C-alpha cells in the first residue's frame with residue numbers, strides 16, 4: 001500500500017546514512033553546510049555521501065545566509081536537487097538564489113507564535129517549498145536542528161500556503177502521528193529525532209520514523225458493525 005506522505009531526513013553525515021534513508025522510503029536526504037553544526041559537512045565529504053543517493057531520493061543542501069561564492073563552490077562540487085535556505089534570507093535573496101542556480105529552493109521559517117505565520121505568505125511568492133520549523137531560542141548555537149517543536153495547534157484548521165510545505169522541529173517516531181493529525185502536514189522533516197547523539201543518525205530510528213509517518217496516511221479499517 002502506498003502513502004502520499006513524504007519524509008526528509010536531514011543532517012546526514014555518512015555514506016551509510018543515505019542508504020538507510022533510501023531503504024526506509026524517505027523522499028529527501030538533507031546535508032548541512034554550517035560550520036558550527038555537529039552535522040556540518042565539507043564539500044568533499046558531502047560529494048562522497050551525495051553520490052550514494054539512488055535516483056528518486058532528492059538531495060537537499062542546507063545553507064545559512066550563504067553568499068554567492070559559497071553557493072558557487074557548493075554547486076560546483078556537490079550534486080544537489082534542492083537548496084534549503086535556513087538563515088535570514090529575504091524573499092529577494094530567495095528569488096536571486098533560485099534564478100542563479102536554477103534549482104528549487106525551500107525557505108525555512110521559524111514559528112513560535114501566530115504572528116510568525118505571516119512570513120510564510122511572503123515566502124510563498126518566491127520559494128518552491130516552505131519549511132515550517134520551530135523558531136530557535138535566542139541563545140541557540142544552531143538556527144535549526146535543535147530537536148525543539150512549536151505549538152502545532154497554530155497550524156490547525158489553517159488554509160494552506162500556495163506552495164508545498166514541510167513540517168519540521170522536534171519530530172520523533174513517537175510524536176509524528178500527532179503532529180500530522182494537528183497540522184495536516186503531508187511532508188515531514190526530521191533530524192534530531194532520528195539520532196542517538198547530535199550528528200549520529202540511527203538506522204532503526206530512521207525506519208521507525210518513516211514507518212510512523214506513512215502510517216498516518218493509511219486508510220483506517222472501517223469499524224466493525226455488530
Ligand SMILES: O=C(O)c1ccccc1NCC(=O)[C@H](O)[C@H](O)COP(=O)(O)O
Nearest residue numbers: 010037144145146147169170190191192
Ligand atoms: O541540523 C543542523 O545542524 C542545522 C544547522 C543549521 C541550520 C539548520 C539545521 N538543521 C535544520 C534541520 O535539520 C531541519 O530542517 C529541521 O530544523 C528539523 O530539525 P530537528 O528539530 O532536529 O528535527
